[in-house]
Amino acid sequence: MTSQTASQTSELDAASSSHQLSALLYRRPMLRLAGLLTAPAAWLIVVYIVALAMLLVTALWTVDTFTGAITQSWNLDNITTVLTEKVYQTIAIRTVAVAVAVTVIDVVLALPIAFFIAKIAPRRWHKILVAAVLMPLWASYLVKVYAWRNIMSDGGFFDWLAKPFGLSSPGYSLTAVIITLAYLWLPYMILPVHAGFEQIPSSLLEASGDLGAKPWTTIRLVILPLLKPAIIAGTIFTFSLSLGDYITAQIVGGTTQMLGNVVYANIGAANNLPLAAAVSLIPIVIIAAYLLLVRRTGALKHT
Numbered sequence: 191m192t193s194q195t196a197s198q199t200s201e202l203d204a205a206s207s208s209h210q211l212s213a214l215l216y217r218r219p220m221l222r223l224a225g226l227l228t229a230p231a232a233w234l235i236v237v238y239i240v241a242l243a244m245l246l247v248t249a250l251w252t253v254d255t256f257t258g259a260i261t262q263s264w265n266l267d268n269i270t271t272v273l274t275e276k277v278y279q280t281i282a283i284r285t286v287a288v289a290v291a292v293t294v295i296d297v298v299l300a301l302p303i304a305f306f307i308a309k310i311a312p313r314r315w316h317k318i319l320v321a322a323v324l325m326p327l328w329a330s331y332l333v334k335v336y337a338w339r340n341i342m343s344d345g346g347f348f349d350w351l352a353k354p355f356g357l358s359s360p361g362y363s364l365t366a367v368i369i370t371l372a373y374l375w376l377p378y379m380i381l382p383v384h385a386g387f388e389q390i391p392s393s394l395l396e397a398s399g400d401l402g403a404k405p406w407t408t409i410r411l412v413i414l415p416l417l418k419p420a421i422i423a424g425t426i427f428t429f430s431l432s433l434g435d436y437i438t439a440q441i442v443g444g445t446t447q448m449l450g451n452v453v454y455a456n457i458g459a460a461n462n463l464p465l466a467a468a469v470s471l472i473p474i475v476i477i478a479a480y481l482l483l484v485r486r487t488g489a490l491k492h493t
Contacts, residue, residue: 260463
C-alpha cells in the first residue's frame with residue numbers, strides 16, 4: 191500500500207507540474223513562441239551564420255609557400271588579390287552575366303508555360319502538368335548535365351538540328367553553360383510563377399479585354415504587376431543557383447571558368463583553402479546585395 195501510495199503521489203505531482211507548465215505557456219504566448227523557435231534558430235545560427243563567419247575567418251589566413259600548410263596569420267592578402275587581380279574580376283563578371291542570362295531565359299520560358307497550366311489547360315490536367323514540370327527534378331543532376339553534354343557535342347542532336355540551317359552546335363562553351371543551367375533551374379521559375387497566375391482571378395483578365403485592352407496591354411498593365419512578387423521569387427532561385435554552380439561549367443563549359451570552378455580548384459589541386467574562401471565571398475556578397483535590392487522594391491512583402 192505504501193509503494194502504491196507513493197506511486198500515486200508521484201503521478202499527481204507530475205500531472206500538477208505539467209498543468210502548471212501548460213498554464214504558464216498559455217498565459218505567456220511569447221514564451222510559447224520562444225520554446226518553438228529556440229531549436230531551429232539555434233540550428234540556423236550554428237549551421238549558417240557561424241559557418242559564414244568561419245568562412246570569413248579562413249579568408250584572412252595564409253598558406254605557407256614551402257609546406258603548403260595553412261598559417262593562421264591574419265591579413266587581407268587573399269581578399270586584396272581577389273578584388274584587384276584582373277583574372278578574378280573577369281571571372282566574377284562572367285559568372286554574374288551567366289546568372290543574369292539564365293534568369294532572363296527562364297523568366298521568358300516560364301511565363302507562357304505557367305500561364306498555359308494555370309489559365310488555359312483543363313482543370314483535370316493541372317496536377318499532371320505540374321508533375322511534368324517537377325519530373326526533371328527527380329533525375330540526377332549529373333545525369334541531366336551529361337545528357338546535355340551529349341546533345342551539344344559535335345555530331346550530337348544540336349548539330350543534326352542546326353546543320354540544315356547552316357548553323358552548328360555550341361559545343362562545350364559559355365553558351366552551352368547558359369543553355370544547360372537554364373534547363374536545370376527552369377522548374378524553380380515555373381512553380382512560383384504558376385502559383386502567381388493561380389492567384390490572379392480570370393475575371394480580371396476578362397474585364398481587361400471587355401474594356402478594350404489588347405493582349406499585350408493586359409500583360410503589361412495587369413498581369414506583370416500582379417506577377418512581380420512571383421517572378422522575383424523565381425529569380426532568387428535561378429540567379430543564386432547559377433551564381434554558385436561549378437559542375438555544369440566543368441562538364442559542358444570547356445575552358446569556361448566561373449567562380450565556383452575557382453573555389454573548387456583552390457580547394458582541390460591548389461590546396462589553397464584561404465584563397466578559395468576569399469573567392470567564395472564574392473557570390474555571397476552579390477546575392478546579399480541582390481536580396482537587399484529586391485527587398486527595397488517591396489516585392490517580397492506579398493510572396
